[in-house]
Amino acid sequence: MIIEHALLQVRPGEEAAFELAMANAKPLIAASPGFQGIEVRPAAEKPGLYLLLVRWDSIADHRDGFRNSDRYQQWRALLHSFYDPMPSVDYFEDPL
Numbered sequence: 083m084i085i086e087h088a089l090l091q092v093r094p095g096e097e098a099a100f101e102l103a104m105a106n107a108k109p110l111i112a113a114s115p116g117f118q119g120i121e122v123r124p125a126a127e128k129p130g131l132y133l134l135l136v137r138w139d140s141i142a143d144h145r146d147g148f149r150n151s152d153r154y155q156q157w158r159a160l161l162h163s164f165y166d167p168m169p170s171v172d173y174f175e176d177p178l
Contacts, residue, residue, distance in 0.1 A: 086136040116143025
């Protein structure tokens, strides 16, 4: 299993709209082959900062599967306008 990790910085004042958009976007990613689960957590002490964790069978399931799908284009349209700056994505392997 692989964990996709990203820190999402949402523009000030757009947190509620982002959270609604994320609720609408989650079924898009959940329908992807290799998807195992998703968590989006707001930061306890930094307004507008969210931790995205997505569990995948493999990096390819995210990068080559979801990112090349029509569902990703919908995900992007729903969510990417909220970010400043655009987040970077990292992948993590099984725990030690």
